[in-house]
Amino acid sequence: MTELPIDVRNRELRTADQFGIKETYQSDLEGVLIPRAEIEDCVAQLGSEISAEYHSNPDFYPICVLKGAIRFFVDLLREVDLGVPYSEGVVHSSRYHAGPTTDTPTVQFFHEEQIEGKDVLLVEDILDEGYTLATLRDRIEEFDPSSIRIVTLFDKTVNREVAVDSAFTGFTVPDEFFIGYGLDYDEQYRDLRHLGVLDPEIFRG
Numbered sequence: 001m002t003e004l005p006i007d008v009r010n011r012e013l014r015t016a017d018q019f020g021i022k023e024t025y026q027s028d029l030e031g032v033l034i035p036r037a038e039i040e041d042c043v044a045q046l047g048s049e050i051s052a053e054y055h056s057n058p059d060f061y062p063i064c065v066l067k068g069a070i071r072f073f074v075d076l077l078r079e080v081d082l083g084v085p086y087s088e089g090v091v092h093s094s095r096y097h098a099g100p101t102t103d104t105p106t107v108q109f110f111h112e113e114q115i116e117g118k119d120v121l122l123v124e125d126i127l128d129e130g131y132t133l134a135t136l137r138d139r140i141e142e143f144d145p146s147s148i149r150i151v152t153l154f155d156k157t158v159n160r161e162v163a164v165d166s167a168f169t170g171f172t173v174p175d176e177f178f179i180g181y182g183l184d185y186d187e188q189y190r191d192l193r194h195l196g197v198l199d200p201e202i203f204r205g
């Protein structure tokens with residue numbers, strides 16, 4: 001097994017035509033940074049690390065940060081086996097609400113009364129500036145969990161503005177704007193199966 005996180009900050013992009021990507025998406029991509037097979041292997045490895053860490057713990061409580069982490073959450077938990085049953089939660093958070101991006105994300109909990117005493121694992125697609133996860137961590141703390149940790153598939157470390165640490169990280173990524181595997185640009189492209197870099201022409205547009 002490779003050591004996680006996998007550092008892809010200096011990796012060359014591959015051209016999008018090698019991956020059977022829909023024609024409409026190919027022209028919107030600068031290139032592919034991480035093909036889906038490599039994402040899948042990494043998710044499996046994160047799943048086995050989490051299984052080892054929380055083994056036999058029925059208070060394990062993974063929380064999916066909607067919407068971006070849906071795909072990662074489902075794929076990750078398919079790879080988690082604790083030997084005991086456990087429950088799951090979701091939270092919706094967005095930094096893009098009614099106008100320009102703000103530092104304070106909106107947060108909507110569902111069944112927050114279930115958090116007390118749990119060993120919460122926040123499951124996030126990408127850790128970037130850190131505002132979303134710092135806010136979520138502080139808000140969840142108010143519900144008295146036993147512990148809170150973070151797993152993020154992608155970590156854009158160079159962009160960090162507030163201190164947040166993830167216990168489990170898949171890939172360290174460069175400062176680009178990514179789409180795919182749940183990541184969106186203006187709510188689109190989440191269904192792209194690879195991690196791609198958006199064409200800057202579109203990003204600016």
Ligand code: HPA
Pocket residue numbers: 126128176177178179183184185
């Ligand atoms: N792409 C999409 N959503 C994001 C990103 C990104 O690179 N960083 C933080 N949210």
Ligand code: MG
Pocket residue numbers: 068183184
């Ligand atoms: Mg988003």
